[in-house]
Amino acid sequence: MARPKPWDVDDELWAVVEPLLPKVERRVRHPGRKRHPDRLVFQGILFVLHTGIAWEHLPQELGFGSGMTCWRRLAAWTEAGVWPRLHQVLLARLRSADALDFSWTAVDGSPIRAPKGGHKTGRSPVDRGRTGSKHHLITDATGIPLAATLTGGNRNDVTQLIPLLQAVPPVRGKRGRPRRRPDIVLGDRGYDHDKYRRLVWALGVKPVIARRGTEHGSGLGTQRWVVERAFAHLHWSRRLRIRWEIRDDIHEAFLTLGCALICWRRLTNL
Structure with missing residues (x-):
């Protein structure tokens, strides 16, 4: 079995991350281009974190969306305080498991x-x-x-x-x-x-x-x-x-x- 990549997001991790992300309602009138899935964008952010690649060089063929899309989503989620809350939730799970x-x-x-x-x-x-x-x-x-x-x-x-x-x-x-x-x-x-x-x-x-x-x-x-x-x-x-x-x-x-x-x-x- 192939070893998962560091930027792969399995269902268990996504079940922790997704509820913390701000909800964006699509406009009924003039909805514009469909929003790229948050899960794929999150994987793109992890890809940049682990590889150190420049945003503009993010491989399009991997399906993460453009580098600019991932950067904008990272900035928006940062402003919404997603990452400290994610860290806090995982610390609580560790303490619950007597691992802290x-x-x-x-x-x-x-x-x-x-x-x-x-x-x-x-x-x-x-x-x-x-x-x-x-x-x-x-x-x-x-x-x-x-x-x-x-x-x-x-x-x-x-x-x-x-x-x-x-x-x-x-x-x-x-x-x-x-x-x-x-x-x-x-x-x-x-x-x-x-x-x-x-x-x-x-x-x-x-x-x-x-x-x-x-x-x-x-x-x-x-x-x-x-x-x-x-x-x-x-x-x-x-x-x-x-x-x-x-x-x-x-x-x-x-x-x-x-x-x-x-x-x-x-x-x-x-």
Whole structure:
């Protein structure tokens, strides 16, 4: 049996995605050209996400519609808040299946190039001052992405510690209140700042952060590797390795969609 392509959308995934999409009623008078099916357009968006291909080079023979159709639909769905809701729904399913571990979380940042510039870019200190952005990620204890943010490549990781914790959505899936705050957050030496430790404590979370100037071997690496693995899974999608979008909201849409797809793959493997 042929292995499904990363951009294939099976019935189970589509049953999760379709209810989240805004409904567009076709006009009775002057209806114009028939709207391309949302499912095929969604597959076209996934094709661009995974291959990194330019929108104008999207293969017409695959039936996804034109690159411009897919881009417009992505922009409209982004404005409607589809991707954060999809991520939240999948997180709730994982928690319902006891596959989400809030006992501790890990945070990290990963720089990427942004050749076309745009909002949330900056001169990257790790790439000879070239224009870049940075992905910031927080995962649960098993490596499931809970939230991600985008900044300029010149932003320090520690500045996103509080925004990442605040970006974790309320996750349902169990009786009682939704879970939002982890018990512990782990960070490397880039997050070593007493001011931010106090802010983390104020959120009811215990910070476990390596100290600068101390010898390596703190032991955090035996747990923090899950966030590095999550970055590897995210950047397996070529559209997230290099930021080609001038509009930051479109790149953030790809970033959130990438997090949601990691959740979906984990669900299908349970």
